[in-house]
Amino acid sequence: MATLSVIIPVFNERGSIGPLLVELEAALDRVARPSEIVVVDDGSTDGTAEALERHRLGSRRLRVLRLRRNFGQTSALAAGFQAARGDVFVTMDGDGQNDPADIAGLLADLEQGYDLVSGWRRHRADSFLYRRLPSQAANRVLAEITGLQLHDFGCTLKAYRASFIRRVTLYADMHRFIPGLAAAVGARVGEREVAHHPRREGHSKYGLGRTYKLLTDMVVLRMLVRFAGQPLHYFGLLSIGTFGLALALTFLAFVDTTSVRLVNYSTVVMPSVAVLAFCLSFFFLMMGLMCELALRTTRPRDVGYAPMARHEEWRT
Amino acid sequence: MKGGVDVTCVLALTDDCPELEDIVRQYSAELAERRLSFEFVLVLDGLGEARTARLKSRLPAGAPVRLLHFNQSFGEERALTAGYREARGRFVVSLPSYMQLDPGDVHPVLDALDQDYDLVAGWRVPRVDPWINRLQSWAYNRVMSALTGVQLHDLNCGLTGLRRAVIDEVLVEGNVSRFLPVLAHRRGFRVGEVRVRHLRERGRRGFFGIGVYVRRLLDVVALMFLTRFTTKPLRFFGVAGGLLVLAGLALCGYLLLDYAYGWSLQTNPSNRASLLIGVAAINLGVMVFSMGLVAEIIIFTNARNVRDYTVERELPPGLPPEDEARREAPGSEETEEVEGPGRRGGA
Numbered sequence: 001m002a003t004l005s006v007i008i009p010v011f012n013e014r015g016s017i018g019p020l021l022v023e024l025e026a027a028l029d030r031v032a033r034p035s036e037i038v039v040v041d042d043g044s045t046d047g048t049a050e051a052l053e054r055h056r057l058g059s060r061r062l063r064v065l066r067l068r069r070n071f072g073q074t075s076a077l078a079a080g081f082q083a084a085r086g087d088v089f090v091t092m093d094g095d096g097q098n099d100p101a102d103i104a105g106l107l108a109d110l111e112q113g114y115d116l117v118s119g120w121r122r123h124r125a126d127s128f129l130y131r132r133l134p135s136q137a138a139n140r141v142l143a144e145i146t147g148l149q150l151h152d153f154g155c156t157l158k159a160y161r162a163s164f165i166r167r168v169t170l171y172a173d174m175h176r177f178i179p180g181l182a183a184a185v186g187a188r189v190g191e192r193e194v195a196h197h198p199r200r201e202g203h204s205k206y207g208l209g210r211t212y213k214l215l216t217d218m219v220v221l222r223m224l225v226r227f228a229g230q231p232l233h234y235f236g237l238l239s240i241g242t243f244g245l246a247l248a249l250t251f252l253a254f255v256d257t258t259s260v261r262l263v264n265y266s267t268v269v270m271p272s273v274a275v276l277a278f279c280l281s282f283f284f285l286m287m288g289l290m291c292e293l294a295l296r297t298t299r300p301r302d303v304g305y306a307p308m309a310r311h312e313e314w315r316t
Numbered sequence: 317m318k319g320g321v322d323v324t325c326v327l328a329l330t331d332d333c334p335e336l337e338d339i340v341r342q343y344s345a346e347l348a349e350r351r352l353s354f355e356f357v358l359v360l361d362g363l364g365e366a367r368t369a370r371l372k373s374r375l376p377a378g379a380p381v382r383l384l385h386f387n388q389s390f391g392e393e394r395a396l397t398a399g400y401r402e403a404r405g406r407f408v409v410s411l412p413s414y415m416q417l418d419p420g421d422v423h424p425v426l427d428a429l430d431q432d433y434d435l436v437a438g439w440r441v442p443r444v445d446p447w448i449n450r451l452q453s454w455a456y457n458r459v460m461s462a463l464t465g466v467q468l469h470d471l472n473c474g475l476t477g478l479r480r481a482v483i484d485e486v487l488v489e490g491n492v493s494r495f496l497p498v499l500a501h502r503r504g505f506r507v508g509e510v511r512v513r514h515l516r517e518r519g520r521r522g523f524f525g526i527g528v529y530v531r532r533l534l535d536v537v538a539l540m541f542l543t544r545f546t547t548k549p550l551r552f553f554g555v556a557g558g559l560l561v562l563a564g565l566a567l568c569g570y571l572l573l574d575y576a577y578g579w580s581l582q583t584n585p586s587n588r589a590s591l592l593i594g595v596a597a598i599n600l601g602v603m604v605f606s607m608g609l610v611a612e613i614i615i616f617t618n619a620r621n622v623r624d625y626t627v628e629r630e631l632p633p634g635l636p637p638e639d640e641a642r643r644e645a646p647g648s649e650e651t652e653e654v655e656g657p658g659r660r661g662g663a
Binding site: 036043053056057058059060061062063064065066067068069071075076078079083171172173212213216217219220223224231235238269272273275276279280283284287290291294295 | 595609626630635
C-alpha cells in the first residue's frame with residue numbers, strides 16, 4: 001500500500017493550524033494506509049511555531065520543517081516535497097478552508113491512474129469581488145493557455161504521485177502553474193469537487209497586488225508549456241513572421257514611391273518600419289539559437305520538460 | 317567532517333603582506349585563548365614565484381596554514397570567495413591582510429556567532445581615515461543600506477565571521493563576497509554587526525577615482541538583479557520592455573492621429589524625428605522583453621539548481637510510530653534524522 005504524505009505550508013496561522021491538525025489526524029486514521037504530515041512553517045512570526053510544537057510532541061505523524069524566513073508558498077511547497085517520504089503527496093492550505101475529509105476522494109482518483117488530481121472549490125466561501133472574480137478570470141486564461149479544462153487552478157488541495165511531482169521544477173510562485181506544467185510533460189491531470197469552508201481565524205495573505213506578476217508569469221507559462229523543449233520553434237516562428245512583414249513593407253515602400261499621393265510618406269515611414277521588422281526578425285532568430293544553446297548544454301535529467309512515460313509490464 | 321576544525325581564518329593576499337607573520341601569530345594566540353581549533357587559508361592572488369617564496373618565508377613555523385595559489389590575479393573578492401569555499405571550519409572568519417584591526421576584536425565576532433547569529437560583520441568605529449574618505453564611505457554604506465534594505469554600517473570591513481551554512485547555501489561566484497551579508501539576509505540568515513576598533517588605514521587618500529565608483533555601481537546593479545529577479549527575470553525585463561513598447565506605440569499613434577486630423581502645423585510623419593524615436597523604442601522594447609523570455613528558459617532548465625529557500629530546522633514526530641504502522645510499512649518511518657549536518661539545533 002502506498003504511503004501518504006500530507007504537506008501543509010503555513011504562514012502565520014496560529015489560530016487555524018491547531019484545529020486543522022486535529023481534524024486531519026482523525027481523517028488520516030480513517031485512511032487505511034501509513035501516513036505522515038509535513039507542515040512547512042514558512043517563517044511565521046505569530047506563535048505558529050509554538051502551536052506546531054505542542055502538536056508535534058503529541059503526534060506520531062507530524063513532522064515540522066521551519067524555513068529561515070518567509071519565502072512564499074511555492075518555496076514552502078518545494079521544501080515540503082523535498083522532505084516528504086510518501087509515494088503519494090497531498091497538499092492543503094494551513095488556514096482550515098480545505099476539508100481533510102476530501103483526501104480520501106482525491107486518493108481514490110489517483111488510484112484510477114491520474115498523476116495529479118486537483119481540487120475544485122465549486123462553492124467558494126470567499127468574497128466575490130476580491131477573490132472569486134479575479135480567480136475566475138485567471139482560471140479562464142490558464143485553461144486557455146495550458147489547454148487543461150480545470151475550473152480551479154488555484155486550489156491548494158491537490159493529490160500528486162510523488163514520482164511525478166519530484167520531476168516538476170518548482171520555483172518562484174510557480175505553484176499555481178503545477179497543473180499546467182504537468183500537462184506540458186504529458187501527465188494525466190484530473191479534477192474533483194472539494195468542500196471549502198470560511199476562514200476560522202486570521203486573514204488571507206492574498207490581495208489584488210499580485211496581478212502584474214501573474215500576467216508576466218502567464219506569458220512565461222505559455223512559452224514553457226508549448227516550447228520549453230524546442231525554443232527555436234517559438235522564436236523561429238516570431239522571426240519568420242517579422243521577416244515576412246519586413247519584406248512586405250519594403251515592397252510597399254518601393255511600390256508607393258511611384259504613386260503620387262503617398263510619395264513623401266512612404267520614403268521614410270515604410271522603410272523605417274521595415275527596418276524595425278528586419279532587426280527584430282534577426283534578433284528573434286538569435287534569441288532562439290541562444291535558448292537552444294542553454295538547453296542543449298543541460299543534462300536531460302536536470303530539466304523538467306522531458307515527456308513523461310508510463311511504464312507497464314506486459315505479460316502474455 | 318574530515319579534517320574539520322572550529323574556525324577557519326581566510327585571508328586574501330594581493331600583495332607582499334609584510335605583517336603576515338604578526339597577523340598569523342596574534343590571531344592564533346587569540347583563538348587558542350578560546351580553546352578553539354583553527355586553521356588559516358591564505359589565498360595568493362597571482363603573486364608570482366618570488367613574492368610567494370617571500371611570503372612563505374614569513375609564515376611562522378608550525379602554523380596550521382593552507383595556501384591557495386591563483387596563477388594570475390583575479391582580485392581580492394574572487395580570492396576571498398575561493399578561500400571561503402576551501403574553508404573546513406564550523407565557523408569562518410575573514411581577516412584583513414594587514415594590521416588594520418585589533419586582533420582582540422575577533423572575540424566579539426565569535427561571541428555573536430555563539431549566540432545564534434549566522435553572519436557577523438565588523439563595523440570599524442571610529443574610523444581613522446581622513447574625513448574625505450569617511451564621507452565617501454558613509455555615503456556608500458547609506459546608499460547600499462537603502463538599496464538592499466539591510467541596515468549595515470560598514471560593508472567593506474575586512475573582518476567578517478560566518479557559519480559554514482552561509483557559505484554552503486549562499487555563496488555564489490563573482491565579485492559579490494563583499495555583499496555576502498546582504499545575500500545571507502535575503503536567504504533568511506540572522507545577520508548582525510559588532511563594533512571593532514580601527515587601528516590604521518592603508519591605501520589612498522582623497523577620492524577613490526571614477527573607475528572605483530563605476531565598478532562599485534555595476535556590482536550593486538548585479539546584486540540588485542541577483543537578489544530580486546534571479547528566479548523571475550521576466551518581471552524585470554518584461555516590465556522594462558513593456559513600458560518601452562507602450563511609449564513607442566504612444567508616440568507613433570500620436571503621429572498617425574496627427575497625420576489624420578492635422579492638429580499641428582507639421583503633420584507629415586516623414587519629416588519628424590519622433591517617428592524614428594518611436595520605432596526605435598518599440599524595437600528596443602521587444603528586444604528587452606524577449607531577453608526576459610530567454611532568461612526564463614535558462615532559469616527553467618536550471619531550476620533544479622536554483623533552490624531559493626533555506627531550511628532552518630526539521631523536527632520528527634514527538635511520539636514513536638505505532639507498531640501497526642511500522643508493520644505495514646517497514647522502514648518508512650524509522651529513518652528519522654533529527655538534524656542534518658550544518659543545521660542548527662532545535663528549539
